Amino acid sequence: MIIHLDVGREKSISALEEAMVHDRLIMLATQKDAQNDKPAPEDIYSIGTIAEVKQLLKLPGGTIHVLVEGLRRAEIIAYNEFDPYFTVEVKEYEEIQTKTPEIEALIRTTIHQFEQWVKLSKKIPPETLVSVVTVEEPGRLSDLIASHLSLKIEDKQMLLAAIPVKERLEVLCDILGRELEILELEKKINVRVRKQMEKTQKEYYLREQMKAIQKELGDKDDRMAEAEEYRQRLKEQDLPKEVAEKIQKEIERLEKTPPMVAESSVIRTYLDWLLSLPWTKETEDRLDINVAEKILEEDHYGLEKVKERILEYLSIRKLNEHMKGAILCLVGPPGVGKTSLARSIARSMERKFVRVSLGGVRDEAEIRGHRRTYVGALPGRIIQGMRTAGSKNPVFLLDEVDKMSADFRGDPSAALLEVLDPEQNNTFSDHYVELPFDLSRVLWVITANAMHNIPRPLLDRMEIITIAGYTEEEKIQIALRYLIPKQLKEHGLTEKQLMFSEGTLQKVIRDYTREAGVRSLERNIAGLCRKAARRIVQHKRTAVKLTAQNLHTYLGAPKYRKTPTELNHQVGLATGLAWTEVGGDVLSVEVSVMPGKGQLTLTGQLGDVMRESAQAGFTYIRTRMRELGIQEDFHEKTDIHVHLPEGAIPKDGPSAGITMATAMASALTGRPVRTEIAMTGEITLRGRVLPVGGIKEKVLAAHRIGIKKVIMPKENKRDTDEIPVNVKRALEFIFVEHMDEVLRAALIEGNNHE
Template structure:
């Protein structure tokens, strides 16, 4: 291979590369490049073509241009509008740039030309055949080169020229083309060419596989589309409708039959149109169908007609429940107002009371009395705001909240809606459901209740809301502010007897398959069950015990062939076992240091004895009997009051330095707390220190201050009933609790004497037995 040196103009190429034997048109626009062409045309029409390393560079320097390129002859030159020149060049030989002799007005370079000498060896022959074979396969796969071009290429015998021709027809990256250009030796060039052809073949094979797969999928889609169009045409000819159109028409027909607000109707029509345009297999179509079903199923305007006959409503309420006068009066007041005006919004009644007093069943009775539909939702354990307001439709498996679900279930716009156990709700990271309930239970907001799923306002103002809770302090204050609270403290013993006779015994007798005469309860039996086998504010345990008696009676009737079973107070223990509870009784005679107090518990009122013992000591005050902080403070206040009144009571004024006092409340296993036993403990201390006994037929309740004032307390009804049960004759109450006597049954009031006090001195005068009386 001989080498020749010469000086020649340089034309830098952008994004293309010219091989020897290659004829190509080039568009030249840069000033330096045009100057280089003009210089070449003046002399021997020869120009050096070398590619730029970066095609984006508009002003290349010598380091930005590859060192090896091609000497080309300018065959034709044509000036185009805009100053651009189109030039036809033919590649002649490879050459290497040795140095740049001029940089302006064009690149002049000294080059070294590689003159190829064609020599064939068996190895080069083998490489040549491999290259031709691979090029033929590439042409078949790519289909970018016509067959006549392929023939003209493969008939070339010189290996160097063959490899350059093949390389010029391949769509390669500029780096790969430059590598082939720089391969000066035949063997090296052919090996590189075979490697590149092999790689290109793999890429074409992958492209072919992908194209086949895409084509199959397209053919399948086109086939389905064609068949569906044919099916539509056939259905049209037969007078049948497309499933989607039929479904949309069905929804429109349902909408037409319903009386729905304009805003909701527009929303439904919009969703029907979306469903029509959607492909039947689209996943979202199922979501739209479910949404439409919900919107069309809700009672937007459906209402039941209220029964506004006050006498009938009162009769039904009395039939279902004994007592509960306050609740019944409130319902009858609401019905009376509804009879006079149609615009009255539904009240929000909150029934607060211990378990088993009939809160839930009372809500059912309200619905029956008004001839309204009834729906109940339990809020116990609800901690997710979405339970009330629903999930947004973007979530998988989204549904409306419990309020809207309840309205759909009941199918009426004005039901009696019971929200049970509102005090058992809680909150966590998913939101506060009690805050969501504010909109539901606010009369100013609930006419446009917004559920996240439904997305259109729903009117809840016609609903009569009944809310139940066991305790009031667990209900959030903003929620409580929107409700009308009616307390159901529990039943008196007499009320429980009446409930058992009127409701529980007939119900359990019927449920256990017994007739009226097969089980006989003698007088006093139910009272004994209530006193000795139950301790509760409601009647659940009483009903369980009556059910137990019915089961045992049923067994005796079946097993012993008896016609009737009589249950008396004397044989009750044979059915229910030994009594479980004991109610405290009044002391038989007055005693020193023992005062009878009245306490309130969750299961009703009870009698509580406060015992005081005094011993020689250093003034230590001991308190025992599971006392809470409030009762301990009451005892301290009572003790301080006695010290301040020691002289008037005839007690040694230095007693607190010489005497230890021990205050004990028996039944120590039962925790006791609350401000109600202050005057009881102070009376017992005064009795122990003065030696004057406390009346045995007298009980008391009230709180004491350091100066001896008697403060009012709660739970008066339950406490007075407990005193009545225990055989007490006189009850001392704070003066401010006089108004609470209205709640106490008349027969209890008649059998008790009430002493109202404002100061501790009055308590001691009434409670202590003096020598003269």
């Protein structure tokens, strides 16, 4: 072969120059390590080529460009000189061109393999192949084929070192076989890659064609555009890995589903829900206690206990950012501000506010959602509320939790256990969403009118805060601060056009309302605003002044009759205190005695508990006949009729036990009952007075109608701590343990009426 070489080492240049001076012959041998700039004899292969230097050209920079022609193989026997260049003693090998059948077979195999290699590699043109295979000398043929192959130095050296032609052809066949295997693998990989690329390119090309056709037709591929839109929305949101993977799968399903199939609309709705839920979004809490306190004071008058609890929660939240959301349950009669209090909590913390009413909910799916297999399936109200909030830490109000009921569709209160349990709600599972949603950051506020209607397991997870109702003074302040300004604004009036005084408000509260909250009061204020607005517009009045004297011209005659305190003391008429779901109430118990056969008649829609209390009271009076001065045979000759007015309203509970016994004692002895006294307590056969519940509500009701003294069980003394100070000052409490004490306090001595 004739090849060009670039020579740069000093030893190599010196050797070239020496060769040029003499016979132009040089020994070319390969280094074992090409990186070694100063090779020793052991670093050089022993078999190389004797070559003739044909041309020598010196280049700038000291490099020499040399043209050499290989003559024959040679083996280095010994190194004679090392400086300034290597001189070696060599043994030359002449090429022996002999052909045997075995060599002929090897030649044919080699040519066949080489032809295959040329076809697969396509690195050399077919003309070169023709020129190679026409060479007849086996040694020359093997060397020529080897020169066209891209081989490693070790393989080339192996071929060079194979002196016998047969050995050289065998080595070359082995190398060609290996190269063909590699080329076959390459071909397979290329075919596979090309097919994949062709498929991708074909799909891309077809999509582009489809887009172009649709553009021409003025039509769009809604499905593709929709899937792309969903993918874009997914990219824009930072979602948990599990959620992102689920959305990705559903998008792929949507792409494969034909648009006219009903399933596609189900997938779309599901994707919209998943992408609109606040999986990671949170609002930053305002944890400034002073600002929160100021806002709560602005929005609500009184309710100190509730405000204190909210400020405590904020304080802990400031100290511990990862605190789980509280679960506050506000229990109280309608109109006392439970719902608006939840709004104030949200405003004071700068959180989103969501309200869900549970009144009348009787299907478990309302809380946990429907399975997606059903037509018109939707997530439950909890997940719907979270989407409305747009953050995972809102103030979530569950209104009227005591109005839920259960039927064959499941028990929604049981489903609420998972929502409100701090140990479970960080992975709340909605049947529709099918992915765990974290509710642990939510501040839950629950409202109810009556605690006994809330299921016990649910009640166990809440912190109960009771709101009993408002005193007359509190109602006046609420009206002046909130209700009147709100109604004036709604009716387009100013404070100068319609003036309220405290006296007027007091008359409205006493004569036109009887409630624990302020809803009825607000309705009456709205009525006054309407009447005033008409007078101002129709009669061209500049202002309307309301007084206690002219109030009846606007609101009509007072709705509520005189309170028992304004009447004379009556025989057989006692005033009791009762608890209802709308707050405390005053209960009149009337007893009439007439000749008969000793029957005890009870009327007024009394429940079983109240009937039993009446029987117990009657039995007690029979045991105390002598002390009370009642005829011993009265139970044989006298009929007693106990009646509780307002017979249309069902009444039940133990609170009226001592009231009914007092009224019966009064009717049988002829001694009047003091009208300024109201009482509550359960009675036993032996006359013991047992404690009852709802003391705060009952006391507020007594204060509302002007009662001066309240008789209650001694064990209920601790409950009076919750009663407002101004109410406690206005009332006198008589704590009793026995019915004898009740009668001493309630009945007037003698038979004359005062």
